[in-house]
Amino acid sequence: MDLFVRERGEGPPLLLLHGLFGSADNLGAIARNLEADYKVISLDLRNHGRSPHVEGMSYTAMAADVKLILDKLDIGKCHVFGHSMGGKTAMQLALDAPDRISRLVVGDIAPVSYGNHHSDILQGLRTVAESDAVSRTDAEAILADFVNEPDVLSFLLTNWRRGNNGKGHWRIGLDAIIGGYSEISAENTGLAVDIPTLFLRGSLSDYIKPEHREAILALFPKATVRTVEGTGHWLHAEKPELVARLINRFLSNDL
Template structure:
């Protein structure tokens, strides 16, 4: 069986074990590595998976600023320390931007790249995340009794129960009461950075790239295709029917089948 582990970037000590090939998953804004747990299990036994908590998320360390290039380099360094081989890299949304930058800056580390519902350019609309993070900021953690109360307080601001449950996974109880695992204040104030994409210069990644988009999502458009091809000449676009932005959670079977069709079960020698 493949070995699943949350690899944290920052003060926490990461460890992994198992045989190659490894699939490294990078989550989206305000997510955690474990968001991909079901997909990672579905890739067993042919693959082992590394579930990354990006900086300022999950159990990884917090930073003073959000820098997508620095984030990509940190993830690359951590993966190199734990996986003694090239990896398949899967990134969703914010994680997709980090994955693209990592592949462009560290092509020797990446065998195949999967970019999920995001493009290598400015995001078309970050207002949804501005609303979601602003809604979370209305919670008074000092007097909060628990997740059930938080869910109730957010019901009118965030009517979608699935989205609320996803966001509230970030709440955890500490000796000081309820706290956010993610760096909510920094992420909220840095949405312009999160929604952007730094210039890549003349860099390209010439390996195989799968560009998975949700059929109902508005996070990518046909206008992104030229930029995607310029940076990733071998990119192939696949639209998953019935999926919005969270492709892997909305259509997990279709997403898993798409991954299995794209990822080879062994690395080139």
Template sequence: MKLNYRLQAARQPEQGLPVVLIHGLFGSLDNLGVLARPLGENHRTLQIDLRNHGLSPHAPTMRYDEMAQDVLALLDALVIERCIVIGHSMGGKVAMTLCAQAPERIARAVVIDMAPVAYEVRRNDAIFTALARVSDAVVIQRSEAAQMMAQDIEDAGTVQFLLKSFYQGHWRFDLESIERNYADIIGWRTQAPWPGPVLFIRGGNSPYLDDRYRDQIRKQFPHAHAYVVAGAGHWVHAEKPEGVLRAVVRFLAEGEES
């Protein structure tokens, strides 16, 4: 599968490996722009639309091994032999899968608010209801869609995030395929341990990454480090971009010094 992407050269002479940025569920390659722009001073940055998202092709399945292979095929096409990978939420699981599938090609990894575990709680059912409500109503204007979604989603920020993928009355992500594959998306198959450095960034108010998952993280990523951004939820990079960026820059600098 040929993924849609945005590849940008470093604005200054390159001082590090290319940085690959992978968005989360219902997102697109623009979502991690808050990190791509500053990191682009010294790194080539590659922002990716995963399958069934953004302008990438749609597919009937969304297993993590498949999504990781999509990314590896893109890296091959762009002749990127080794890179740093940063992923949020679902994209974090894709990043962790890349570490297992191609361990020699990943130098460092940053996982934003996601653990290498299968989650038992379905946290997005209200979102699925809201998205389907908009699709069934065949509305065109974002303002109309926002009003309809507010019936199911209380958080206005979540509504605005989802509307970034609403274009001319249609969702750019494949809602039907995402809902059909939701068990795989919240699921996880334990990976072989990867000895490379991984930074796990957690939103302090988020339930996705907390001490319950410490043993699973250490088992699969024995050299993992953690950073908690206080006062932030699951979309921590959007809520507290300065804190996330500081943690990422410091983590990448450690790699340059070693």
């Protein structure tokens, strides 16, 4: 799996993994805030951004994709920050290859199974894909019937592209994501790992709940949870400087 890779900065390697419907670009603010202290490596995960579209969205498969990139870049061990789906991928990498991760930071997700939070979004994306939409404005007019949150709508539309043939298309592997959604919403599996881990939760988000504590500590007994006040699920986009500072303090062993 030849994932798209972007590298910036110098220092200890820090891998950034984006969430569902995202790309390396979505973590740009975090990368810019950390590139002075780390060699920041941002990936587009499978079926996202500029990476290949393939069947299967299991966390075991996505973690294996990431491990191959680390091998390709000759990185033996690194720090990892993952948000949402990227956080679950990061956790699975830690569970499957604990020798490859020094410290782990997970953005607003727990290693548990979630319900279908994206049925309306997926239906909207499919409706746009099957339409005659060409421009982003065309796509937005259709998708707005399914997504009533302006910020989420704008985020999703970052994936809309006009091809060389003049037709519009989604940059994500929509069929693979829809077909693999049960894998995306699944829990992480494995044996407990002795890796220092920081979970960052948005105070306005319900992705990490008190009842998730047992599941977190069962797999990551060295985990701590910090709340980023005034943020929702996209905490890294809402307060990038603060989130980057918390990441840096934890990776520097000051938190």
